[in-house]
Amino acid sequence: MIVAKQKPLSELTAMLDGYRNVLAVGCGTCVTVCFAGGVKEVGILASALRMARRLDGEPMSVAETTVQRQCEAEYIAPLAEGLDEFDAVLSLGCGVGVQTLAERFPGKRVLPALDTAFMGLPTEQGVWEERCQGCGHCVLDITGGICPVSRCAKQLMNGPCGGSQGGMCEVDTDTPCAWQLIWERLAGQGLADRLLEIQPPRDWSTSRDGGPRRIVRDDLRLPPAEDV
């Protein structure tokens, strides 16, 4: 899932300075599951903002709604009705949700309430950890299902660096060394010898280095209107 966290209230009140009537829009998918931007978090944040602004002597109306999926145009289309009455839209979606709203409603100020952090999973209740950076060329088959791109601070591809100490990373002693984990996983599967194969330098053009990425599936695109 995409994991996000709410921005500090002080940052949001500064961002919303001058606005009097705001629509807070949550998202029913990833940010609901990580408790950052679902129905309940929209309610909490909206209530907090209303109270903060009343205390500042600048009351602000904050309406609340949550769409099932903020990152797809058809799910946010119903928001168009009645949007004129709001000065701004405060999105509790991930960065993709914010941009989907901004693209769909270009005349409207769309502001982010969350800081989108990473793609990850909950390791225990209330704790989320990064597991994927969307590098565009998955190597999990080689590394025993443990990602060195997202879990190794140096994104090393051929074993640990000298900073691996007692199985932990020198960057943060609470963080396991990804390569220690990879070694243990593959050794446990009797496949440690596979690590002897040297991985060549990676082609990072599939990652952020290649600029914004795009996937096109011709089999899924709608036929041109003139052909229908």
Next chain:
Amino acid sequence: MTATETPFEPRIVAFCCRHCAYAAADLAGTSRLAYPPALKIVELPCTGRVDVLELLRTFEDGVDGLLVAGCLPGRCHYLAGNLHARQRVDYARRWLEDIGLEGERLRMINLSAAMGAQFAELATEMAETIKDLGPSPLGTRQTAGQGLSIGSTPLPGEAVHDHGDGR
């Protein structure tokens, strides 16, 4: 703010667990122990039912103080509901402070059903704390007629989500 001659009587809501604090409040009553009349008790099946959203909306509605009263640690009827409640109360207090309200307006206490005297004592103590802090600046005294739904404009054709369990 409208000037008023009557002394400040804090409005305090107490979310009380049915298995302990609610019974303790009852015991205080039947034992003829006085506690502040402005304390409004809301019975809950367990303080684990308490949600940050409800805590904040209660303050938004203008109460001066809020007490969450659960079982003694280790004695929760549902094992850990009171511990969850304490975490949520701590979290909600941080929200209140960020908003600009005093965190002391929200407090969690732990009691057994037999602790009627302690309930009366803690409720009185809470009332004294709130009297010292003064009325909530969000109180409906200044904004009469505006309650839970203040500022909450439903989107045309779409209901504002209910205030309850929205998970």
